[in-house]
Amino acid sequence: MTTKDKDMSEQSIEQELFEAWYGAPRKLERSESGYKFMAAHTDWTTWKAARAPLLARIAELEAKLDVDYIAQVIRMVDGNHSMGAGALAEAIVDAIRGNEC
Known part of the structure; x- marks a missing residue:
């Protein structure tokens, strides 16, 4: 197309x-x-x-919703895999909303 x-x-x-x-x-x-x-x-x-x-x-939010972006956020906020699921989810949502992680 x-x-x-x-x-x-x-x-x-x-x-x-x-x-x-x-x-x-x-x-x-x-x-x-x-x-x-x-x-x-x-x-x-x-x-x-x-x-x-x-x-x-x-469009701006859709651009952020890809696997690479979310993986980057996870590595940045929880590189040692110590956060719980809720805290990690909050960090991802904050990043998508444009808040500091």
């Missing part, structure tokens, strides 16, 4: 979420940049702007 295809797929998912929120009884005709009906297009633009910080944060 190319980057353009991925971007189009993500926009399509976003539009489906927007349309579900916007309301089923309304007819929404899509255009290349959004929607043909001006009120819907304006609401779509607002929707994207409001969700952008959330989507950026989700």
Whole structure:
């Protein structure tokens, strides 16, 4: 899948979420940049702007959720394997949230 295809797929998912929120009884005709009906297009633009910080944060968290990153955290906070499961889990969550370990 190319980057353009991925971007189009993500926009399509976003539009489906927007349309579900916007309301089923309304007819929404899509255009290349959004929607043909001006009120819907304006609401779509607002929707994207409001969700952008959330989507950026989700991407940031997803980037941290890989095996290598978590293994690094474990080595850093519990290199000698002396922590209990709860303390280790807290350290991993703190690292993902951006807190100091």
